[in-house]
Amino acid sequence: MERIGENSYEFGGRVRYSEIDHRGTMTLPALINYFQDASTFHSEAVGLGMERLKRDRKAWVLSYWQIIVDRYPEIGEKITAGTFATEFKGLYGNRNFYMKDQQGGLIARANSIWVFMDLEKGRPARPSAEYIEPYGTGKPLDMPYEGRKIALPASCEEREPFPVRKYHIDTNEHVNNCQYVQMALEILPGDPEVRQARVDYKKSAVLGDVIYPRLSMGEDRIVAELCDAQGSPYAVVELRQR
Numbered sequence: 001m002e003r004i005g006e007n008s009y010e011f012g013g014r015v016r017y018s019e020i021d022h023r024g025t026m027t028l029p030a031l032i033n034y035f036q037d038a039s040t041f042h043s044e045a046v047g048l049g050m051e052r053l054k055r056d057r058k059a060w061v062l063s064y065w066q067i068i069v070d071r072y073p074e075i076g077e078k079i080t081a082g083t084f085a086t087e088f089k090g091l092y093g094n095r096n097f098y099m100k101d102q103q104g105g106l107i108a109r110a111n112s113i114w115v116f117m118d119l120e121k122g123r124p125a126r127p128s129a130e131y132i133e134p135y136g137t138g139k140p141l142d143m144p145y146e147g148r149k150i151a152l153p154a155s156c157e158e159r160e161p162f163p164v165r166k167y168h169i170d171t172n173e174h175v176n177n178c179q180y181v182q183m184a185l186e187i188l189p190g191d192p193e194v195r196q197a198r199v200d201y202k203k204s205a206v207l208g209d210v211i212y213p214r215l216s217m218g219e220d221r222i223v224a225e226l227c228d229a230q231g232s233p234y235a236v237v238e239l240r241q242r
Contacts, residue, residue, distance in 0.1 A: 001080070002041075007136030008084035009042035015077045021191075025072035028185065028194050032067065032178045034081040035097040035110055042083055046134035050171060057120040058131065060093065062177045064113040064148040065199040067097075071107050072193075078102045084138040091115050091124045093132070096141045109143045150200050150238045153216035153223050159187045164209045174204035175234070184224035184237035187213050192222070196240040205234045 001012035019030035043049050043060075053059055073079050080100045087094040097110040118125035162183075170176040180199060205211065205226075211234065214225040222239040 007138045010082035038083040059117045060114045067110040067197045069108045085135040086140045156214040156216040159213040180235040198238040200236045
């Protein structure tokens with residue numbers, strides 16, 4: 001099921017075995033992938049898909065996520081993922097996401113910030129109307145919005161470095177946005193049920209890079225810094241269990 005609204009996009013799905021963990025519920029990375037797919041499908045539907053942007057040498061690059069999960073859907077459950085832009089200002093665009101159950105109840109919400117890139121010049125640029133107007137804008141979701149800056153802990157523990165693998169890479173030849181969250185989850189002790197994730201993307205890692213992780217386990221939050229050899233972060237991931 002696909003629905004294209006005046007300013008929004010939705011598609012339906014059913015939770016697959018490949019999307020669940022040992023609890024029998026959808027994983028956080030799988031949920032994020034539904035959101036990523038929704039924004040990609042939305043762009044394709046309004047004529048601003050990958051081929052168009054590739055031809056124009058332009059791109060919307062994700063800069064920040066805030067994802068709130070009320071519950072993770074179970075295997076076989078029918079769900080709907082949706083998205084819409086909420087604001088365009090200067091170099092940036094804001095976009096909300098949501099996941100609904102079969103009864104229409106919200107089970108996850110997200111806010112995101114994207115920066116428009118001129119790939120020819122290799123730097124951010126103010127998007128012209130042709131890259132904005134087809135999306136329209138909608139009223140932001142009712143959720144507790146947090147600022148994009150993630151406070152870094154006073155101390156952290158260095159973890160074993162690991163290389164960027166081929167399966168981390170997407171069509172932009174960079175590590176996919178969701179893969180940084182997966183990396184953070186994999187260096188955690190235990191298996192926390194994350195209720196909120198925030199990610200501040202600093203720079204893109206590519207095939208051949210090595211990730212040097214640093215981890216801080218606080219009482220109310222977990223912070224994973226995924227860095228280069230000089231300690232400069234590719235991404236900072238904050239996870240909360242409540």
